[in-house]
Amino acid sequence: MEEEKSLSSLSDSDEVEESQIDPEEAKDKVIGEPEVPTLQPRKRYSSFISQPNHPEVPELVHQKSDIKMSKKGVNVFVRFRPDNATEQKLGVQCVDYHPDQKKVSVSCDGISHGFNFRRIFPPESSQEQIFLSCALPLVESILEGYNCAILAYGQTGAGKTYSLLGPGYDHPERVGKCDQELRGVAPRLLQSIFHQIYSTVSGEAVYKVYTSYIQIYNEKIFDLLNPAKEKLKVYQDTDKGLWITDATKVPSKNVKEVNQILELGTKYRVTAATNSNAESSRSHALLILTITKHLINTGTYRASQVYMVDLCGSERISKTGVVEERLKEAQNINKSLLSLGNVINALAEKRKHIPYRDSKMTRLLQNSFGGNSLTSLLLCCSSNSTNALETISTLRFGDRANMVHNRPVINQRESADDLRRLLTESNVKLINQQKVIRYQNERIIEMETIIRELFSMMGSSQVKAVQRKIQIPLAPMSRNPFDKLGVNTFVCIFSFLHPADVLSMVGVCKSFRQRLKCENLWRYFLIELKQGRMGFKFIPVETWDINFDKVESYWEIFKDKFIKSLAKGMPEDPESASRGIHLFHNMR
Numbered sequence: 001m002e003e004e005k006s007l008s009s010l011s012d013s014d015e016v017e018e019s020q021i022d023p024e025e026a027k028d029k030v031i032g033e034p035e036v037p038t039l040q041p042r043k044r045y046s047s048f049i050s051q052p053n054h055p056e057v058p059e060l061v062h063q064k065s066d067i068k069m070s071k072k073g074v075n076v077f078v079r080f081r082p083d084n085a086t087e088q089k090l091g092v093q094c095v096d097y098h099p100d101q102k103k104v105s106v107s108c109d110g111i112s113h114g115f116n117f118r119r120i121f122p123p124e125s126s127q128e129q130i131f132l133s134c135a136l137p138l139v140e141s142i143l144e145g146y147n148c149a150i151l152a153y154g155q156t157g158a159g160k161t162y163s164l165l166g167p168g169y170d171h172p173e174r175v176g177k178c179d180q181e182l183r184g185v186a187p188r189l190l191q192s193i194f195h196q197i198y199s200t201v202s203g204e205a206v207y208k209v210y211t212s213y214i215q216i217y218n219e220k221i222f223d224l225l226n227p228a229k230e231k232l233k234v235y236q237d238t239d240k241g242l243w244i245t246d247a248t249k250v251p252s253k254n255v256k257e258v259n260q261i262l263e264l265g266t267k268y269r270v271t272a273a274t275n276s277n278a279e280s281s282r283s284h285a286l287l288i289l290t291i292t293k294h295l296i297n298t299g300t301y302r303a304s305q306v307y308m309v310d311l312c313g314s315e316r317i318s319k320t321g322v323v324e325e326r327l328k329e330a331q332n333i334n335k336s337l338l339s340l341g342n343v344i345n346a347l348a349e350k351r352k353h354i355p356y357r358d359s360k361m362t363r364l365l366q367n368s369f370g371g372n373s374l375t376s377l378l379l380c381c382s383s384n385s386t387n388a389l390e391t392i393s394t395l396r397f398g399d400r401a402n403m404v405h406n407r408p409v410i411n412q413r414e415s416a417d418d419l420r421r422l423l424t425e426s427n428v429k430l431i432n433q434q435k436v437i438r439y440q441n442e443r444i445i446e447m448e449t450i451i452r453e454l455f456s457m458m459g460s461s462q463v464k465a466v467q468r469k470i471q472i473p474l475a476p477m478s479r480n481p482f483d484k485l486g487v488n489t490f491v492c493i494f495s496f497l498h499p500a501d502v503l504s505m506v507g508v509c510k511s512f513r514q515r516l517k518c519e520n521l522w523r524y525f526l527i528e529l530k531q532g533r534m535g536f537k538f539i540p541v542e543t544w545d546i547n548f549d550k551v552e553s554y555w556e557i558f559k560d561k562f563i564k565s566l567a568k569g570m571p572e573d574p575e576s577a578s579r580g581i582h583l584f585h586n587m588r
């Protein structure tokens with residue numbers, strides 16, 4: 001199995017050779033294989049998804065959430081579970097739900113306590129509703145490279161494991177075996193993440209997913225995937241962020257593999273029977289997903305960590321009736337939850353010192369509360385009067401968590417190899433462009449020579465005929481026929497080139513740009529643009545019915561954009577260039 005490394009510490013050498021893995025074949029792989037799979041999105045998965053009832057991803061097809069997660073704040077949700085048999089006998093309902101699903105009031109000893117949260121779920125709410133609100137809106141951010149945390153908090157027996165994982169997740173042999181509609185937030189989130197990964201357009205990104213599963217028991221961190229590893233340590237630095245040394249990270253390709261990891265871990269998670277819960281979790285469990293995304297086109301690596309946290313329940317020792325070993329556990333559980341409460345209070349009050357180091361749990365959740373993470377906190381409560389005090393205490397905790405501000409950022413870094421590759425590609429492009437420019441320049445010189453020869457062969461009567469036709473007075477002293485006609489050789493060449501070529505050459509070739517100082521050339525070019533004749537190399541003069549009176553207004557529109565940097569000198573004879581072009585078209 002691969003050892004834990006911080007996400008951001010993944011160096012290029014950590015990335016194994018990329019291979020395309022067929023998700024079908026991936027299903028049969030066993031956990032703990034040494035190779036790190038790369039999850040290449042497949043186009044065919046996209047088409048699966050567009051078929052509404054395809055068996056591969058049936059329940060994901062129409063999933064939508066009406067919740068918009070706050071990135072800065074902790075998003076607090078509340079779920080009330082149905083009464084159990086004892087509660088039904090001993091108590092009554094003490095909760096009033098407001099129809100807006102955001103307000104709730106709890107009655108205790110004749111006093112009503114009101115609270116506001118992002119959404120409140122009454123006992124009849126389904127597992128799917130919880131997932132759609134608390135977790136689905138995070139999926140996009142997770143795959144963008146944000147850290148996310150989903151935490152279940154509440155009194156013992158209030159439904160944290162049920163909501164986060166599902167019924168049966170306290171028993172290794174029942175992990176992942178519950179009915180589909182009873183699956184909790186975490187398995188649904190995993191499915192959604194893998195679904196998104198495989199349905200991204202192939203070739204854009206390559207993903208890798210690793211899973212870790214740890215527990216905090218009696219203030220020590222244990223690796224649930226390798227119980228021989230005890231007392232794991234938490235480290236933090238500005239570069240690598242927060243990481244747990246030595247925690248096993250298992251490369252995972254699909255939900256089935258993560259379920260196998262959960263199954264393995266659940267064997268070692270400490271649970272015990274208490275008066276409040278026949279299968280009470282005695283440790284805080286953290287399922288940690290590490291997702292790396294390599295964006296091929298930009299050579300960027302993004303990495304996110306997803307914390308799915310099933311906290312132990314707060315409990316009144318007198319009520320739960322625990323003794324000896326269980327009592328020590330209960331004291332430790334309460335102590336760490338108290339530390340969490342203190343951290344939340346300090347953050348809510350914007351104190352300078354936040355006591356993250358008071359317990360292992362608060363240290364590990366440093367990103368989730370007040371740090372680099374998007375956080376969804378699910379408060380699990382009973383709505384029965386026998387638990388009213390605990391419910392109020394849970395809701396007060398959530399009330400303070402509402403005031404906590406986080407600072408999530410996309411975890412991103414560039415890969416040196418990819419940057420080198422992109423640089424080489426740009427250099428090759430540049431060399432090719434330079435070749436094209438050289439070729440074009442050679443052609444221009446060649447054409448200039450031909451045109452000069454052509455003009456020198458023209459007798460003075462021919463030149464006069466041309467002059468009469470276009471009504472340009474001859475400059476009597478000029479020796480060069482070009483000058484006589486008021487035509488610049490380069491202007492002539494310009495009229496032979498495709499305007500798009502001209503523009504691209506101007507963009508890349510300094511000497512070309514310098515020769516194109518004459519404003520009239522630009523006028524000509526703009527007229528061509530305006531008249532939509534960019535597609536023709538030679539423009540028949542018959543169709544060339546430009547109203548020269550309007551040239552000024554075209555010119556005004558584009559002058560600033562095109563000319564400012566290019567045409568510093570004003571033409572000596574503003575008419576000459578356009579006349580020259582006109583002449584050339586007439587001659588052809």
Ligand SMILES: Nc1ncnc2c1ncn2[C@@H]1O[C@H](COP(=O)(O)OP(=O)(O)OP(=O)(O)O)[C@@H](O)[C@H]1O
Nearest residue numbers: 081156157158159160161162167277280281312313
């Ligand atoms: N929404 C619900 N609908 C039906 N049954 C529920 C619901 N929530 C919890 N339960 C049941 O209540 C019992 C206690 O739930 P669970 O073990 O999830 O509590 P917990 O908060 O994780 O407790 P602990 O902190 O002691 O581990 C379980 O039998 C569970 O199946």
